Amino acid sequence: MTAPGLLSGITVLDFSRVLAGPMATQILAELGATVIKVERPGRGDETRDFQPTLPHGESAYFFAFNRSKKSITLDLKHERGKKIARQLAKTADVVVENFLPGHMDRMGLGYDALSAENQELVYVSNTGFGQSGPNKDVKGYDTIFQAMSGIMDLTGHPDAPPAKAGIPLSDMTSGLWIVIGALAGLASKAATGRGAHIDVAMMDVQVSLLALAAARVFANNENPTRVGTEHLGRVPSAAFECLDGGWLHISGSDVHWLPLCEVLALDELAAAEELRANSGRVQHRELVMTALRAAIGGRYREELAKDLRAAGVPVGEIRSVREVLDDNNTEARRMIGTFDHPTEGEFPAIRTPLAVSDDGGTQGIPPMQAPPLLGADTDHILRTVLELGDHEIAALHEERII
Structure with missing residues (x-):
């Protein structure tokens, strides 16, 4: 409808x-x-x-x-x-x-x-x-x-x-x-x-x-610059390469830290009190990132993504455009539609991303x-x-x- x-x-x-x-x-x-x-x-x-x-x-x-x-x-x-x-x-x-x-x-x-x-x-x-x-x-x-x-x-x-x-x-x-x-x-x-x-x-x-980048200038008088997929104010928040060459982006706050360590069997990091808060992980960024890269690099992407989601850790597979267009969530949300053009015939397009619920909930x-x-x-x-x-x-x- x-x-x-x-x-x-x-x-x-x-x-x-x-x-x-x-x-x-x-x-x-x-x-x-x-x-x-x-x-x-x-x-x-x-x-x-x-x-x-x-x-x-x-x-x-x-x-x-x-x-x-x-x-x-x-x-x-x-x-x-x-x-x-x-x-x-x-x-x-x-x-x-x-x-x-x-x-x-x-x-x-x-x-x-x-x-x-x-x-x-x-x-x-x-x-x-x-x-x-x-x-x-x-x-x-x-x-x-x-x-x-x-x-x-x-x-x-x-x-x-x-x-x-x-x-x-x-x-x-x-x-x-x-x-x-x-x-x-x-x-x-x-x-x-x-x-x-x-x-x-x-x-x-x-x-x-630039609102968040400017906040660092206003608060700390620093000039933010390139950090790749990492986040200046949060650890972990980055893309990691998996055993099969696929990439996962993991971004977690304090409540996700221990579940992440458990899935990756990083018992030593989990036991470190100084890493329980994000401020400590930011301070020890290189230590944390090195351990995460090694652990994630030994796991297959799809299996690890499934385990992290089951543990409630925010994770996303880094996908190509074609993969996104073919994704079952994209299909379920009906994000790809078609129109009939007078000379080119039926052609697909990404729809305007709004859906309106009427009184019947449709x-x-x-x-x-x-x-x-x-x-x-x-x-x-x-x-x-x-x-x-x-x-x-x-x-x-x-x-x-x-």
């Missing part, structure tokens, strides 16, 4: 491209909002050309972040295109854009212009460095923000160079904050009757992720619809939302405004 969309009745006008903005608007779409994606005639969102490419030319990258939306093409360099965009904004609840500061204002599509005609509009601007500050006009991409925010300096092993995260962390966390901003704006609108301009800077989002999974073909909904939106006639729409096509 599919639950009614939580955001049913909300319309989002989406001017964003590439990843953070499209990820956010896909989440809003799969929670029930109507998302109208505004794209350039001819090419559209540049990620339509990104690798990997599917057999009929569509981009799997584009598919990952643009499901369940409608696509309209508009030439925003043309005055008629801008006018249509303004008319659509009058009917919208939320606008999402990710141009450099001032770009939308110069087109007459900034917050001041649009909110003057729709005072309830929630307008979310996603930029690299925000609407103010010395870097506001600086361009950047995910890895640039990972580098400049300190995340790369914290990622990797101590004896290795800095490393980026294995996923586009800066883009995806920023996408989540765009959603949070939009929902907060809608809540405020419901209470006050007025919208708001939400400023989401990707760099700000990354700095916010979990409703957000619906998954195909990403739109470029401009697939242009005529329909102009006809039904703006009530343009066939002759007007034909003229817009002829002038290549749509």
Whole structure:
């Protein structure tokens, strides 16, 4: 059973491209909002050309972040295109854009212009460095923000160079904050009757992720850096190689210490009073880690993981992406869905990770619809939302405004 969309009745006008903005608007779409994606005639969102490419030319990258939306093409360099965009904004609840500061204002599509005609509009601007500050006009991409925010300096092993995260962390966390901003704006609108301009800077989002690392600076005046899979403030919390070459990550607090020692037959460590508290294990990190590596290195991964779980010790097998997609828990939670695309056919995708329980206790999974073909909904939106006639729409096509 599919639950009614939580955001049913909300319309989002989406001017964003590439990843953070499209990820956010896909989440809003799969929670029930109507998302109208505004794209350039001819090419559209540049990620339509990104690798990997599917057999009929569509981009799997584009598919990952643009499901369940409608696509309209508009030439925003043309005055008629801008006018249509303004008319659509009058009917919208939320606008999402990710141009450099001032770009939308110069087109007459900034917050001041649009909110003057729709005072309830929630307008979310996603930029690299925000609407103010010395870097506001600086361009950047995910890895640039990972580098400049300190995340790369914290990622990797101590004896290795800095490393980026294995996923586009800066883009995806920023996408989540765009959603949070939009929902907060809608809540405020419901209470006050007025919208708001939400400023989401990707760099700000990354700095916010430094909360625990910054706590060490604030408390101890130290500069945290790379520790591999270990944890600066907890022992044990690290990945260990097993006898069969597989890896386990173990992370435990004081209540897990003695059960861990018992499973690994580390009687001497278990008897050491100074190791009973985490502070002592942190102080004697090398002693503890050396003993754990030796004991775990003599056990097979699956057997050891089973024994540790039975003892209540938090443990996780380090898995590949393919292993995660094939995992029985992933299947049981129905995290992989499919959509039917008009040219590529049935295609799998990771669903929006929310399920809604209705009064009967049934979990409703957000619906998954195909990403739109470029401009697939242009005529329909102009006809039904703006009530343009066939002759007007034909003229817009002829002038290549749509």
